[in-house]
Amino acid sequence: MILAVVDDSFPAAWIPPYNTLVVAAGVASVGFAAGVVGCFAVLRRRALAGDAAAHATLLGVGLAFLLGGGRRDLPLLLAGALSTAIAALLGLVLIGRWTRTRDDAATAIVLGVSFGAGITLLSGISARGIPGSAGLEQFLLGHTAGLTAADATILGVMSLLVVGIVALFLKESTLVAFDPLFAAASGWPVTLIDYALVVLVAVMVVVGLPAAGAVLVTALVVIPPVTARQWTDSVGVMLPLAGLFGLVAALSGVAVSSAVPRMPTGPLVVIAASILLTISLLIAPRRGGLARWLQARRTVAAWADGRLLEVALRLDGDGPFTREQLLARAPGAAADSAFKRLVRSAAIEPVVTRAGTDAWRLAVWGRELAAERSRRVAAWTEVLEAAREDARGHLTIDVPSPEAILGAARMKAIRESAAAERVAGEARPGQPWQPGQPMGGAGG
Amino acid sequence: MTMSTTSAGLEFHDVTVAYGRRPVLWNVDLTVPGACLFGIIGPNGAGKSTLLKAALGLVPLAGGEVRILGAPLEQVRARVGYVPQRESVDWDFPVTVTDVVLMGTYARLGWLRRPGPRERSLAAECLDRVGLADVADRQIGRLSGGQQQRVFLARALAQQADVYFLDEPMAGVDARSQERIFRVLSELRAEGRLVVIVHHDLRSVAEWFDAVALIDMRLVATGPVAEVLTPENLRRTYAGRLDLLDEIGRAVAEGGRTP
Numbered sequence: 001m002i003l004a005v006v007d008d009s010f011p012a013a014w015i016p017p018y019n020t021l022v023v024a025a026g027v028a029s030v031g032f033a034a035g036v037v038g039c040f041a042v043l044r045r046r047a048l049a050g051d052a053a054a055h056a057t058l059l060g061v062g063l064a065f066l067l068g069g070g071r072r073d074l075p076l077l078l079a080g081a082l083s084t085a086i087a088a089l090l091g092l093v094l095i096g097r098w099t100r101t102r103d104d105a106a107t108a109i110v111l112g113v114s115f116g117a118g119i120t121l122l123s124g125i126s127a128r129g130i131p132g133s134a135g136l137e138q139f140l141l142g143h144t145a146g147l148t149a150a151d152a153t154i155l156g157v158m159s160l161l162v163v164g165i166v167a168l169f170l171k172e173s174t175l176v177a178f179d180p181l182f183a184a185a186s187g188w189p190v191t192l193i194d195y196a197l198v199v200l201v202a203v204m205v206v207v208g209l210p211a212a213g214a215v216l217v218t219a220l221v222v223i224p225p226v227t228a229r230q231w232t233d234s235v236g237v238m239l240p241l242a243g244l245f246g247l248v249a250a251l252s253g254v255a256v257s258s259a260v261p262r263m264p265t266g267p268l269v270v271i272a273a274s275i276l277l278t279i280s281l282l283i284a285p286r287r288g289g290l291a292r293w294l295q296a297r298r299t300v301a302a303w304a305d306g307r308l309l310e311v312a313l314r315l316d317g318d319g320p321f322t323r324e325q326l327l328a329r330a331p332g333a334a335a336d337s338a339f340k341r342l343v344r345s346a347a348i349e350p351v352v353t354r355a356g357t358d359a360w361r362l363a364v365w366g367r368e369l370a371a372e373r374s375r376r377v378a379a380w381t382e383v384l385e386a387a388r389e390d391a392r393g394h395l396t397i398d399v400p401s402p403e404a405i406l407g408a409a410r411m412k413a414i415r416e417s418a419a420a421e422r423v424a425g426e427a428r429p430g431q432p433w434q435p436g437q438p439m440g441g442a443g444g
Numbered sequence: 445m446t447m448s449t450t451s452a453g454l455e456f457h458d459v460t461v462a463y464g465r466r467p468v469l470w471n472v473d474l475t476v477p478g479a480c481l482f483g484i485i486g487p488n489g490a491g492k493s494t495l496l497k498a499a500l501g502l503v504p505l506a507g508g509e510v511r512i513l514g515a516p517l518e519q520v521r522a523r524v525g526y527v528p529q530r531e532s533v534d535w536d537f538p539v540t541v542t543d544v545v546l547m548g549t550y551a552r553l554g555w556l557r558r559p560g561p562r563e564r565s566l567a568a569e570c571l572d573r574v575g576l577a578d579v580a581d582r583q584i585g586r587l588s589g590g591q592q593q594r595v596f597l598a599r600a601l602a603q604q605a606d607v608y609f610l611d612e613p614m615a616g617v618d619a620r621s622q623e624r625i626f627r628v629l630s631e632l633r634a635e636g637r638l639v640v641i642v643h644h645d646l647r648s649v650a651e652w653f654d655a656v657a658l659i660d661m662r663l664v665a666t667g668p669v670a671e672v673l674t675p676e677n678l679r680r681t682y683a684g685r686l687d688l689l690d691e692i693g694r695a696v697a698e699g700g701r702t703p
Contacts, residue, residue: 171559177534179538181526185500238538
């Protein structure tokens with residue numbers, strides 16, 4: 001399908017499908033590699049450094065064009081782009097080391113200066129009408145229509161090379177990205193690995209220029225990793241997943257742009273990437289917005305259900321109770337809907353039974369449920385007292401059975417230590433307090 | 445592997461460290477014997493963490509020299525373990541507890557080699573030792589503070605070092621984790637290793653530590669706990685920091701009690 005679309009973009013000359021196929025494969029590997037490399041830029045919080053490098057590429061493109069005597073040779077132009085991208089990163093490092101400028105300000109300075117210089121140079125070249133300069137502005141926003149099979153092959157091979165390097169040094173990169181201090185203390189050349197990762201990002205930014213352009217290529221490096229992070233808690237999964245998202249974004253951007261005449265690819269690639277991101281931010285399990293919203297609702301509902309049962313058990317001791325009595329003793333926004341659930345439950349296994357128009361009793365099953373919950377709440381309170389960390393690690397809002405989670409043996413030990421602490425507390429008569437000062441817990 | 449020599453485990457000779465023009469450690473001359481639990485104690489901003497980082501080569505020395513097990517750091521790096529401050533990393537990082545512990549084996553593996561079955565079983569062993577076997581596959585952000593601190597300790601255990609440096613391992617840790625961590629550290633000492641701990645809680649010093657150094661930019665005093673934690677030394681260390689007077693009083697009172 002993509003083949004057909006890309007074919008349409010070359011109405012002037014018939015392009016053999018072979019060329020289209022190679023361009024598509026090249027762009028796909030660029031997208032994949034950008035996503036993979038971007039993971040470490042994002043995890044190491046170096047995403048903005050990549051953006052500065054990207055904006056610096058234009059200057060290199062212009063310089064290489066002039067040095068090459070006006071030839072529009074893609075490898076030459078990209079080599080120029082890479083050299084100024086790395087020069088920009090070097091500038092960042094030097095500003096950080098020798099001046100007291102903060103990182104974000106340094107990034108903004110390098111980005112602005114190099115981009116300004118690049119635009120000036122390209123405008124100058126184009127104003128002079130130097131032959132062959134017509135397509136240079138395509139590096140600003142990206143345009144893959146003019147790519148030859150040879151160009152695309154170079155891009156694809158470079159991308160796969162970058163992916164190979166990252167895969168090879170996955171262990172070292174993860175270590176440095178997670179805990180540079182520990183890595184340095186155990187003898188790893190952290191600065192070297194850091195620089196290597198940033199240079200790889202620069203290479204990807206340059207390789208991604210034809211697909212996304214200098215202004216937007218960072219998005220191809222940053223958005224897919226953030227998208228992938230929504231779906232996984234493991235670096236090993238995040239990398240290929242980010243690559244996959246990058247591949248899809250790059251290919252769909254390129255395909256759509258070739259269907260629309262004179263449409264730059266960069267913005268389309270970014271739009272495709274952000275659609276994937278938006279979907280992921282919404283529906284990803286656990287980290288996604290929808291999951292979080294549902295979880296928040298479930299939390300409130302579960303707590304309201306439990307509280308209502310507890311209150312009902314207390315009220316039930318004095319005979320039938322009304323809805324109002326119940327809600328007055330278990331206040332909260334979710335209490336009303338919890339009451340409705342309580343009444344509805346009668347259909348399956350009655351928790352409450354009706355004893356009048358607005359008079360309710362706990363059913364046998366309801367009394368069991370409520371008693372069990374009260375027991376669990378009391379037990380967890382004891383865990384909180386005697387072994388706070390156990391409680392913090394395992395207690396959830398639906399109040400699970402502590403024995404089922406911590407084990408009966410551990411619960412017994414906690415109970416004993418809680419009891420021992422109480423005894424010790426009584427044996428030590430208010431030691432840290434002055435006599436006469438009021439002390440809490442004078443018996444209930 | 446245990447320490448073969450009975451010489452000093454850690455020596456600072458006239459160590460001075462400066463950030464810019466401002467010194468943070470001033471002519472520290474300190475010798476720590478082998479195989480003990482050694483505390484570095486002092487107020488906030490006294491340069492305690494910097495002292496550890498100086499020993500580990502993580503900050504440049506303005507002057508002086510550090511020797512570990514009688515040798516410069518470069519020669520003994522493989523025998524040194526490190527537990528950084530818990531806040532120094534991003535706990536939302538997509539790795540599991542086991543992944544982090546395995547990082548302790550990376551230096552021994554060297555470039556390119558990946559951890560294999562032997563490293564995995566070592567990691568499991570270390571996790572078991574700190575009581576975290578049941579959360580081995582959990583993402584590290586879904587742990588309590590005390591558990592995270594124990595993950596770092598397990599990673600240091602996986603380094604199988606002879607000298608351990610721990611930076612505030614009890615910060616934000618509850619009593620049960622603290623007890624567990626101190627017990628593991630005591631085991632390390634019993635195995636003949638040196639454990640150097642930056643510590644802020646004066647109350648637990650007398651209970652667990654063999655010897656301490658009181659630091660406030662300069663070395664105030666060093667030696668066995670009972671000799672060093674005197675009201676006079678504490679006053680000299682914490683001088684002018686009134687908010688800590690209360691804590692000092694309590695520490696002195698407890699330090700004076702015989703166990």
